[in-house]
Amino acid sequence: MSEQNQALEQLDDHELVEHSRTDSSVFGVLYERHVSRIYNYVFHRVGNVHDAEDLTSRVFYSAYSHLASYREQGVPFTAWLYRIAHNLLANWHRDRSRRPVISLDDIILSSPAHEHPEPMAEQHESARQLNAAIRNLDAERRELVFLKATGEFSNAEIGKILGKSEGAIKSLYHRTLLALRKELENKGFER
Amino acid sequence: MSRGTAINLRRNWRTLLDKALYGNQDISDDELEALESAIAAALQPVEPQATFREGLRQNLEVARLRKDRGVCIDPVCEARSGVRLGVAFGLLGLLVGTLIYLCLRSPRTKPAESSNKNSV
Numbered sequence: 348m349s350e351q352n353q354a355l356e357q358l359d360d361h362e363l364v365e366h367s368r369t370d371s372s373v374f375g376v377l378y379e380r381h382v383s384r385i386y387n388y389v390f391h392r393v394g395n396v397h398d399a400e401d402l403t404s405r406v407f408y409s410a411y412s413h414l415a416s417y418r419e420q421g422v423p424f425t426a427w428l429y430r431i432a433h434n435l436l437a438n439w440h441r442d443r444s445r446r447p448v449i450s451l452d453d454i455i456l457s458s459p460a461h462e463h464p465e466p467m468a469e470q471h472e473s474a475r476q477l478n479a480a481i482r483n484l485d486a487e488r489r490e491l492v493f494l495k496a497t498g499e500f501s502n503a504e505i506g507k508i509l510g511k512s513e514g515a516i517k518s519l520y521h522r523t524l525l526a527l528r529k530e531l532e533n534k535g536f537e538r
Numbered sequence: 539m540s541r542g543t544a545i546n547l548r549r550n551w552r553t554l555l556d557k558a559l560y561g562n563q564d565i566s567d568d569e570l571e572a573l574e575s576a577i578a579a580a581l582q583p584v585e586p587q588a589t590f591r592e593g594l595r596q597n598l599e600v601a602r603l604r605k606d607r608g609v610c611i612d613p614v615c616e617a618r619s620g621v622r623l624g625v626a627f628g629l630l631g632l633l634v635g636t637l638i639y640l641c642l643r644s645p646r647t648k649p650a651e652s653s654n655k656n657s658v
Contacts, residue, residue, distance in 0.1 A: 386586040
C-alpha cells in the first residue's frame, strides 16, 4: 500500500469525502472501508448472493455519482450509504412484488453450497429459528432489526435511514421484539 | 382528515393490532438484552466474495476515469443528456424554420409597405 493510501486510511469518512471532492480517486478508500457492511446489509435483506452483489454495486455507483451533493448533516457517512441502499432495496422489493415471488427461505435453502458455507454450517437450531422468525417480519421491521443489530447507529440515525422519527423507531423496535419473542414462544422456545 | 390525524390513527391501530397479536406484555431489560444478543448472533456477518469485491473496485475506478473525462456514468445522467440534446435540436429546428418562414414571407410584404409609404 502506498504512503498516500496509508495516510488516507487514517482519515475519518467526512475528511475522505472532502478529499474526494478534489481527488476522486479517494472514493476508493471509502469503498474499501464500507463495501463489506453494505454487502452484509443487502445480503440479509435479499437472501441471495446474485442480487446482493447487483444491489451493492448499484449502491456504490449511486454514491459515487452523487458524492458531490452529499452534505454532512449530523449523521455518519455510513448512514447516507445505508439510506441509498434502503431506497434501492425498496425499489427492488416493489419490482419483485409485481413478479411471481419465491419465498426467502426457498432462496436461501436453494442457494449453492459454496455460497458462504461457513455461517450456514455453524448456525445452531435456535439461531436458525430466530433467523426464520426475522425473515417472517415485514421488510421494514427486518431492516430495523438488522440496523439495530449492527450496533452502529442510534435510533435517530436509523430514523434518518428509514425516513421515520426517533420515537417511531423506538416504538417500532419495541413492538418488533415483542413480535419476535411471541414467534419464538410459538415455536417452543423458553423465555 | 388531516395527514397528521391519519398517521396517528394508523399508529394507534397498529399498536392495538400488535397488542392483540402479541399480548399487552412488556419486555424486561434482561430479556431485551438476551434477545438482542441472540439476534446479533443469528445475523452472522457475511463477507462479499473477493472476486466480486475486486471486480467492483475496478469498475468504480473505470467509472471514475470516465467521469474525469466528462463521460456520464449514471444511467439517469445519460437520459438527462439525451433529453437536453433533443431539446437543443428541437430549438435549432424551430429557429431554422422561423428563419426560412421569414425569408419566404418578406418579399410579399415589402411592396405593401412601400405602397403605404407612398400614400402618406
